[in-house]
Amino acid sequence: MTQSFFYLLINSFIFYCSTLSAQTINVAQEPRAQYKRDEYLSTLLVKALEAANYSASLNHIIVHPHQQRTLITLQNNDVDLYWSMTSPERETLAIAIKIPLYRGYIGKRALVTQRALLPQFKNITTLEQLKPLTAVQGHDWPDTKVLSHNGLNVRPLANYEAMFGLTATGRIDYFPRSFIEVGSELTEVSNSELAIVPNIYLHYPAAFYYFVSKDKPELAQAIEQGLTKMQKTGEFLALFNKYFRDDLNALPFNEAKAIEIKLVNPHFTQ
Template structure:
């Protein structure tokens, strides 16, 4: 995992010879939890996108409670300009969704975290029906929770992020699905928790993870979208993504030709 390069309260972007009076303040919501490589990536990607779009900006992070839906509502009520999140129809109604998939679809590929003592529960699983006999945990306001329930998986919603790792590590919950993007960072942060990734078995569904911008800041949204597309076209987007995630993705315990991917339907995407 890369070092935390952007653990700062203010990041200033100076573009060309823009005067200080021309610089736009951008308030970015940051959850009050451990910051992972994905957070550093999203901060750096945002900075580079604004530079590419030649949008002079001063980025300020604003600490928030990790409640995703409430944060999107707050974009228009509490002086917040931007938040990043997995998409859903409800979320796209609350803010401007910049529909450039920030994690290239990997946010919908879910490794199954489980306790070392629970590994045997997964050894013969090859269908969703079999997996539905086990218990999973997800955030109470996460789109993933609805998706899993719609596919008849047994999922328990929780509000406390850290408690989900604890419950899984103690075996009270059978598994905790985490995206390919996040899972290695989270394992590192929970090294004493008895958690492991179930090998050669994962679930997946189509979804997007986007920047969401306050409806009162359409110019900011347009600039970010422009910058991201410039980066996609010139290769900078892929280069940054690979810098952060290529090693972790290649290290996941999935043998080619010997891995079961259980595909879920997502009617919300």
């Protein structure tokens, strides 16, 4: 059991004990290593519900690793809540609480590559120069459509761990990961063959939302109310900085000096 997953269980238990007439919220959890970002989203959810005076306990349920299938489980009432990057299709499957949980950083993508391939990125400064190379992404991730729409070569895969493996062996040129994901992921993977391209990154409009079952509108309303309150008090930003400030500062490039390659995301409307 990873430390983060243990924290999720303890956090949920404490929240449960603090409520007298708490209802259970079944939260979808992907069958992979639990990262700092998962702990953040769980903690943020608990605090948002507390801010809205909504009594509930969290029950994390292991679901299918494919994100789209998980959202379908919301329709089937197998789970009540899931967090995910948004897309028009996903917003038809559940109630999207349109408050960006990662404050826009989910659309800023560092390029993970095999260390030996770093030189091939040294002189890349434009989207056109990046197009001959091949990226890897999840086959059902909204990001896959975004990269393809912008003319980038993308190899879609279903296995999350395999994406790092293919990148480490050089069979894939690069694996775009968000600024708030990449540090903890590379620590977990612990493969010295992987490195972050230090001179360029991708940026496209995107957001990560809580998605709630359409049968639980009162839950969605409470979460939105709580998040809005936390934004006004500054608690939202403080929690985000607590979890991600160090990771953002540890990125191997100066964001202000590195070259930002902007992509269009036709599938995102705020």
